[in-house]
Amino acid sequence: MSDLKRPETVVDDRQCRILLTAVVLGDPGVHMYNQAKYGPVDVITGDYLAEANLANHAVEVKDSKGPGWVPTAWDGLQQTLDIAAEKGIKIVINGGAVNPKGLAEETHKLVKEKGLDLTVAYVDGDNVLHKAQHILEGIKSGALTHLDAQNESVHLAKGAVDFLDHPDTTPVVCANAYLGYRAIKAGLDQGADIVICGRVADASPVIAAAAWWHNWQESDLDQLAGALIGGHLIECSTYVTGANFSGAFRYPPETFVGLGLPIVEITSSGECVVTKHESLKGIVTPDTVKCQLLYELQGNIYLNSDVKADITHIKVKEEATNRVHVSNVKGYLPPPTTKLAVFYEGGYQCEMALNATGYATSHKWDIQEAQIRSKLDEWGITDQLDELDFQRVGVPMENPTSQLASTTYLRVFAQAKDPKILGRVGAAWHFYGMAHFAGMHCTLDMRTAIPKPFLGFYPAKIPQSELEEAVNIFSRDSVQHPKRTVVGPPKATEPLRDRDNYDPSSPASLSSFGETVNRPLGDIALGRSGDKGGNVNIGLYVQTDEEWKWFRSFMTRAKMQELMGRDWQDWYFIERVEMPEIRAVHFVVYGPLGRGVSSSKLLDGLGKGFAEFIRAVHIPIPKAFL
Template sequence: MPRPIEKRPVRVANCSGYHGDPAYEMYRQATLGDVDFITGDYLAEVNLANNAQAWRSGKHPGYEPTAWDGLEQTIDVLAQKGIRVVINGGALDPKALALRVKALVAEKNLRLSVAYLSGDDMYPALGPNMPTTKEELRHLDSGNPSAAPAELTYAFLNNGGKPVPMVSAHAYLGARGIVDGLRRGADIIICGRVADASPVIAAAWFWHDWSEQHYDELAGSLIAGHLIECSTYVTGGNFAGFDKYDLDELVAPGFPIAEIAIDGTCVITKHPGTSGFINTDTVRCQFLYELQGNTYFNSDVSAHIADLRVEDAGKDRVHVFGVRGTPPPSTTKCAVFYQGGYECQLLLNAAGYATSKKWDLFEKQLRHFIPELVMSDLETLEFQRVGVPAQNPSSQLESTTYLRVFITSQKESAVAAAAKAMGNISLKHFSGFHASLDSRSAVPRPFLAYYPALIKQSDIDETINFIEESDKIVSFGTGHPPQYEESGIRDNYDPENPQTYNCNTKEMRLGDIALARSGDKGGNLNVGFFPTNPNHWPWLRAYMTKDRMRQLLGQDWRDSFFIERVEFSHIHAVHFVIYGILGRGVSSSSRLDGFGKELRGLPP
């Protein structure tokens, strides 16, 4: 018998990495070349929570406006070229966006089927208040006995027995519901909180007609989705090696495309003629972004990525392969936000001589004038010194650093009283004291606290819903994975048999010989490093131990933190997860860099 013709790779173009990416990028991805699918990720973890209260009170549409704008601009091209779209821009109310898109399709008399995915909103099941014990809603890291959650992780239990209102709770869905919708004929599928890579997995799963148990293939497509989900992060954006390239190329980089083959391997590329660039360095950087060790979990598959490989495959083309898959865990992540209390920050400047002593004096003064009863009500009072004055400044700005005073409490009155204590210092301040304007001023404002939870996949009622004529809704339950495989404790090791060096050395900055990428996962932060010269790999893996990471963190290190370390030997990368360094994480982190983007800016 003749061998069946193997279906070509599916071309999946990303048009959004968050809700602020321009809507016209969907149109550009559809018109600058041939693609089969357009996917878009519009949701950072806090997006949903920020709008949830307004949406429930009828003051917000529930979906992301840029998602609608992109579809409105592109709908004619989608119909003409037969491009399918899967996006999570439905956010809180994917049905509302789907209805609006269906109305646009009808107005233009286009033959496009519109569906939306539901089941991610767990607020009706878990709300309206936060649990009263830790056991009622397990923390994401509860299975790791070495990683104790940050001190304020369970702050909602310390409210004097009063209920703490939950604001939102959204489970991270996989790709199976989207695939079911595509198989039933959907051209446009609007999702809420699916995992960032799930639309890409679904596109490849549907295109190649994989089964639920093609785990290696699903795992490969998961990593393809991970690489393109953050829009230009793989085409030159957020790239540690940017300074070696023409800056004009990085002003407006083009958005990426993943060409996913039937075996799950992929080529990461972009439309010809667009700015930016794709090479093994940009791909390695994006691969290391927001990982947690050498297994990447999705609701449909666990991707084992220790043997991942990348190879140049031509101009702006990188081949990615070596991923292995196994069944998914029985649980998935659920992002929960609740009313955390009130916060404010003070930003104060100092210039010139003896800056450190100036901040010492100010901290003593503020602590002195905050009443003891107020101090006992504060959850956070941090004095963060930002910057170091130049040794021989050529302007006042080069001589200026600032102090960030960050204050939180469950009581608005306590935050207001702590900030008001500034007035008692009045003209007692240090020499040259001055302040600057800032959006988070000394006025207390409510903030949302984040709690990443684990929920059972079997507790999720995932449904694909088609909008028929006269807005009739026809729904289909999409079930659950056929089998699960629990993950166990993550790998964590220092280098085996590291190479030793007994030669003359010289001091240099780590960034001169290595590139890095860091990001956040709730209260945890990840960072990966790889050398620009492969000959430096034996040295880097020997040098970058867990103890070395503690040393490099310097004064940022706390003994309550926990470090995991793994290696990706084929791409010459060392990867760390630092548990607890971002506190509660996201909107409730007290760090200046609450999303962990600049940990790669470590000391030399």
């Protein structure tokens, strides 16, 4: 075990804080090393799992094409173990994916080869694939409900439950529950230096490290909730140090070259400061923090299997350059259930991108769509397709300054259970290949038109009492017979209540703000959007109290529907809440991503571009604010 100890008594400010940093899926291993090298941190955490890549690792194992853990996590560990041992830095990551035991064994082996004084552990219990039949029966009977089933106004996408009736042709490939912090903390309490996890919730490693350091108990709900939000703020690589930032246009482009990862300092009260290593590039401002806070929420209650965090009245305040203080998070008992991500073989999909240039582009796309649909109808294929979509991407520049400025493309997207049926979509286009519209061109590499398998996603809720969440700690000499500690479900829970959803109370008269001018919404509001299963979330905020009076009155649910324009579908549903201390309005739009990112027909299957689209729509903004 390293020399790092939890302080038993608080003797100075350094000891009442824990400094945590995060590394994420896609980050090369050097990021983990840099966070250890370039300044003081107590714990390095890592969130390497998106919903889709966990399932991809499951398929990898099934097809004997890989180890089932995240390669960049292993890369980071190999580069960082020496300096972590030297500095006494703990490492807690979910890079074990569907094989945390395997990654932990490799790590333990490397620790022994290097002669390092480190104890390795892994968390399991999230993988419930062995209960696949029980899960399917539970979903069918309603015992395991869909994550959004509590709201009767929410409708699931077409085909969302078809896999239940075809278990042979759409088998479940992985089923993983989102675990919390308790098994990780148990490992740290027992002396583990490196804890490898599978599907723990994104922020759970941060909650666990803070709870271990400050010796919090399950009943310390406000503190746990504060750490949950601290973990949320740093869980997405450089998203809080300048990446994916809607205010980036205010900075020169070179600001965003070589961004460093963030750090969150969590105090014994659960409040936190978001910062970064001084020697690494990036920006940490109230705006970067607010944007990341608003990312991938489901309203004002942030859920974890160990605590619910109410962020309605959260406060974000600049403390110093690259230091932002976050406070006023309220904690409540966790739900008796946790999220269960079920992935299944959904069938096959293909797509083609065809280009048109300049004059009468819309009519050209009409021709192309009519030709393909006509031939598929003639062949009797159309009704056998689960999805056939013609997506017109971009608008050609009027009076163009170059050919590229005048060029847009049509994305033809299709899905079907049978790859032979799906292959007829490309054949229909080839049939009319030389009967094309004026100026049609495309890449000569049409491999995307070849049917490839895709995974369907079903987010369910599973009782935490059905899980065996445990930590397994290796002895220094062997990976055989690790010490296993089962933590059991949370001691106290409370049922989930309906999500808050309201339009502004006592709205101000919009005319009272004076003369307006039609400008992009982004001229006054920053924000961020992301995916939550089949849904898109978007949070938007303004800077001053006067702007807030107008903005909260203007941004109603009906207004969001209006701003979506032709993208709105009548079966969608919108929820809206406010966060007045940060002057933010937050929406969840249920439905646009279909069955989720792994099978969404949208070009923006992660919903990341939704906020930037909405911010580009012109609205009447009071001149006084510009």
